[in-house]
Structures are given as structure tokens and as C-alpha cells.
Amino acid sequence: MDQHGCAKNQTDGELLCSFLEKSGFKYTENPEQADFIIINSCGFIQSAKKESINAVYNVKAAYPNAKIILAGCLAERYADELYNSMPELDGIFGNGDLSKITQYMKKVIAADKKQLRAEPAVFPQQGVCAGERTRLFGFKGSAFVKITEGCSNNCSFCAIPLIRGAVRSRCSKEIVEEIKTLVNSGVYEINLIGQDLAAYKEGKNGLAELLKKISKIKGHFIVRTLYIHPDHFNTNILEVFKNDSRFVPYFDIPFQSGDDQIIHAMNRTGTFKKYVELVKKIKSELPQAVLRTTFLTGFPGETDEAAEKTKVFLEKISPLWSGCFPYSREEGTPAFSFKNKVPARTAKQRAAVLEQLQSEITRKKLEKYVGKELEILIEEIISTDSDEGLAIGRAWFQAPEVDGCTVIRFDSDDNTQSSKIFPGNVIKVLVLACTGPDLDSRIV
Numbered sequence: 389m390d391q392h393g394c395a396k397n398q399t400d401g402e403l404l405c406s407f408l409e410k411s412g413f414k415y416t417e418n419p420e421q422a423d424f425i426i427i428n429s430c431g432f433i434q435s436a437k438k439e440s441i442n443a444v445y446n447v448k449a450a451y452p453n454a455k456i457i458l459a460g461c462l463a464e465r466y467a468d469e470l471y472n473s474m475p476e477l478d479g480i481f482g483n484g485d486l487s488k489i490t491q492y493m494k495k496v497i498a499a500d501k502k503q504l505r506a507e508p509a510v511f512p513q514q515g516v517c518a519g520e521r522t523r524l525f526g527f528k529g530s531a532f533v534k535i536t537e538g539c540s541n542n543c544s545f546c547a548i549p550l551i552r553g554a555v556r557s558r559c560s561k562e563i564v565e566e567i568k569t570l571v572n573s574g575v576y577e578i579n580l581i582g583q584d585l586a587a588y589k590e591g592k593n594g595l596a597e598l599l600k601k602i603s604k605i606k607g608h609f610i611v612r613t614l615y616i617h618p619d620h621f622n623t624n625i626l627e628v629f630k631n632d633s634r635f636v637p638y639f640d641i642p643f644q645s646g647d648d649q650i651i652h653a654m655n656r657t658g659t660f661k662k663y664v665e666l667v668k669k670i671k672s673e674l675p676q677a678v679l680r681t682t683f684l685t686g687f688p689g690e691t692d693e694a695a696e697k698t699k700v701f702l703e704k705i706s707p708l709w710s711g712c713f714p715y716s717r718e719e720g721t722p723a724f725s726f727k728n729k730v731p732a733r734t735a736k737q738r739a740a741v742l743e744q745l746q747s748e749i750t751r752k753k754l755e756k757y758v759g760k761e762l763e764i765l766i767e768e769i770i771s772t773d774s775d776e777g778l779a780i781g782r783a784w785f786q787a788p789e790v791d792g793c794t795v796i797r798f799d800s801d802d803n804t805q806s807s808k809i810f811p812g813n814v815i816k817v818l819v820l821a822c823t824g825p826d827l828d829s830r831i832v
Contacts, residue, residue, distance in 0.1 A: 389401055389404075389405055389428060390443055391428050392436070392439060392440050392443065393428070393430030393436060393461065394430065395579065395581050395614065395789070396532075396537075396581055396583070397428060397430060397461060397483075400459075400460065404428070404459060404489055407490060408493065411490040419447070419451050419454065420451065422454050423454060423455060424493065424496075426459050427440065427443050427458050427459065428460040429443070429459065429463055430462060431461035434716050437462055441462070444458060444474060445476065455496055455500065456476055457477070457478060457479045457496065458470060458479070458481070459481045459482070459489075460483055461483065461552070463481060463483070464482035478496055478500070479495075483552075528573075528574055528575065528811060528812040529575060529577060529814075530576070530577040530765065530788055531575045532581045533563065533567060533570070533579065533581065534581050534582060535588050536555055536557050536585065536587055537553070537556050537583075538552040538553040538554050539555055539583035539584055541620075541655075541656075543654050544653065544654050544722040544723040545687065547718040547720060548583050550720050555583070555587045557590055560598050560601050564601050564602060564604075564605065567602060567605055571607040572607070574812060575812075576608070576610065576814055577610055578602075578610065578611045578612070579614055579787070579788065580611065582615065584617040584620065585615060586616045586617050586621055586622065587617070595616075595622065596627070599611075599625055600628055603632045609634060610634050610635070611634055612636050612784075613640065614640045614787065615640050615642065616640065616641055618641050619657045621666055623669055626670065626673045626674060629673075630673065636784040636785070637674040637676055637678065638677075638680070638784065638785055638787065640680045640681070641666075641667075642681055643681045643683065643705070644656070644684045645683065645684065645687065645694070645698050645701075646660050646697045646698035646704075647690070647697040647698055648660055649689065649694065650687050650689065650690055650694050650698075653687065653723075653726070654684075654723075655722070660697065667705045679706075679708060680708065680710065680787065680790070680791070681710045681711075682712070683698060683711070683712045683739075683742055684713055684714075685698070685712060685714055685715065685735045685738035685742065686715045686734060686735020687723070688723060688726035688729050689727075690738075698738075699741060699742060702746065702749075703745065703749075706749055707749070708749075708753050709750065709792075710746045711790065712739040712740075712746065713739060714736050714739050715730070754792070755822045757827060758821060758822060759818075759819065760819055761818055761819075761832060762827075762829070763783070763784070763816055764781035764815055765812070765813075766780075766781040766796065766809060766810065766811055766812065767779075767780050767781050767793070768811055775801050776800065777797070777805075778798075779795075779796040779809050780794070781817075783827070791825070792825030792827070793826050793827075794817065794819075794828075794829050795823075795826060795827065795828050795829065796809070796815070796829055797820075797831070798830070798831040805831050808831065816831070818832050
């Protein structure tokens, strides 16, 4: 499995591999041994599309004897075009119904015997792709749990509704059982994911009720919520965070812009003032809360004044983390045909300005942890030639894959210390310094 894209796509990849393993296929980490190599693609923005397409060429060149299957969002969105233009692909499988992957793989085998290619298989998005994952990518201590699929917000710049369909929610019982299974298997960090967690609905119950049910699960673990649309952020969820310390006060809220006109052009109902008030409310209820957000620069119609307003907004809300990206035109979205386009160079320059400002904010906030003890989830051990061992881990305010990390120093000759250093374990460290977006620490 060659994995690309977001955490939602990674979860689909884990499910896909699990379906295949249950059906008798064997997974290998060594691509030279593989009869099939599945490229789980991303089709969200232009750079991600290029990355996935280049992966097809690179994998085929490196492993010419393997059958190459394209899965994921790019496959779902452009199946016919890719089938006709990329003979390197032996099959194309969309992400609408992963339970059918086994029979599709058998079709690929049958077609190969006749020296043919299997026709693309894409499926309408109906339920939420879910099931028992027997394989987790990454390390043992962390897992993503999908609670919704698709999105109905219809932001004018976003292709997700075209790829994943309208929002659907998993039943709470299924989610709770999955988390129980993961916790019992040793997973410490549960990351709840979806295109918009605020859209979760089960009957009349929303996200707050789901979080309350999760809080009844016994065990030593933490829960992090990733991606909540600012227009639909219901502050009633904050009560759960106040009552259960296992729910870490980390809020991923993609504001995208601080200019009212641009926000509305993005088909959002918020304003500079509303968004600032939301952040104030969160921090008044949970003073220790940290914020992650994203910004799109160079959206059609964004003037210098609008860009400056976003910069002021970033300073005002002062998130610990943010991702700043130049706007990418996506066919099929309303914004694709918007006038008053911003030159790509200008969009990149504006993103760089925000990134520089964010780096300064992040450094100041991280410096407050120097001299303090933190609990760190170990991700990996770094081999060294010295007696000083090194490991990489994350604190509760460092989400997987997108935020900074914590470097852990320990005495590799000390059995008491070294016995605690393994992926998935949680240890206490003393923070020594802040280096860029990362922390430097020593085991306590």
C-alpha cells in the first residue's frame, strides 16, 4: 500500500488492507515481494493529484512485475480519464464501497490471464466506510477513528462534496465499540476525524452526545477532535472536555480567512467578529485550550486589504498551529469560475507572510513549556552512535502528521530509562528547549 492524502484516506487504506487480509491476501511491507501494489490516492488539490499520479509512474518503473491498483479519491473522481490515459494502471477502484475490493482484485487477476485490464470500479457514496481494522499504518499507540463521511457545507472552493458526497454519520454504538477495541489493543491516542465533526448527527443527538458516550469507556487513553467547521461549532461540546481530562482541549477549526467578504465568497456565514468571539468563548471555558487552523491565500477577489485583515485575524486568535496554503482552483467547484483571480505568485507571498507570523506565535507559545514536565506518546526511536539515546514523540497539543514533535533524550546504557522507550508508550519528560516548531526534552 502506497498511502497518500489525509487521515480520512489513511483510515480507508487501513480498512481496504484489512478486507483483503480477511479474504486471504497477504500484506507485505516489501514492494519487491508484492503481486499487487495499491496506490491510495488523494484528489483534493492540484499538488496532491500530481503527487498521486507521479506515484503511479514511479511505482510502475520500480516494480514492473507488480499489478498497480489506483484507489482513493483520485480514482473515485477521475476513473475513466485515468483509465484511458494511464496504461500503467491494471485497475482503478474508488472509495465508495471498500467491501467490494476483494471481488475486484479477483477480476484484475482474471483479466490479466486474458491479457486484459479490469474496468474501473467506482461506487456512489452511501454509508460511511467502516469495519474492523486488523492493520493500522504508523505505530501502535495512535489511531484515527472516522465518525462522519462526506460534507454538506459546500464551501465554494472545496471539491470534497464532489468526491465524498453529502455528509453521513456512523452510529454511535459502532464508534464506541471500535474505540473500545482500539484501547484494549493498546492504542493510547484516539483521533476523531471527518470532513466536519460538527455535522455529526444520530437522530436528534449531535457531537456532544457522542463525546459523552465515548467518555464512558474505561481505560487510559486520550481523545482529540480533528476538524470542526467554525460556522457550526457548538460550544456545548466544551462541557465534555471540562468533565473528562482524557478529552484534550485541542481544537482544529479551519477559518480560511479573516476578511468578511472573502469568508462569504467562500460560502460561509461567519465573520471576523464571530470567529474571534468563538475563540474567546473556547478559551474562557478552557484556558489551556490550543487551536489549530488553516488559511487559504489568494482566493479570487482577495485584495491586499483583505490579506492584511487575515493577518490581523491570525494575530488576534493566536493559534498554536496553522497551515497556510495558496488557493488551488478545483474544477466543478463554484469558485473555479470566479473572476478577479489572484496571481499565483501573490498567493504564495501572502501564504509566506502568514507562515512567518505563525512561526513567531508558535515559538512564543512553545517556550512556555520549557522547564515543565509533560506526558509524551513515543512514536519512534532514532538510532545513534552515542550513549545518548534519541526518540521522537508528541504531547497532547501536537497532533499526528501536521504539528511539531518532541525530541526525547535518554541514557541508552540506563536499563531503567531505555526499558521505557518504545513506540506506543507514554512517558514523562522535562522540556529543555524549544527548537522551531519542536520541543527538546529529557526523560524524567
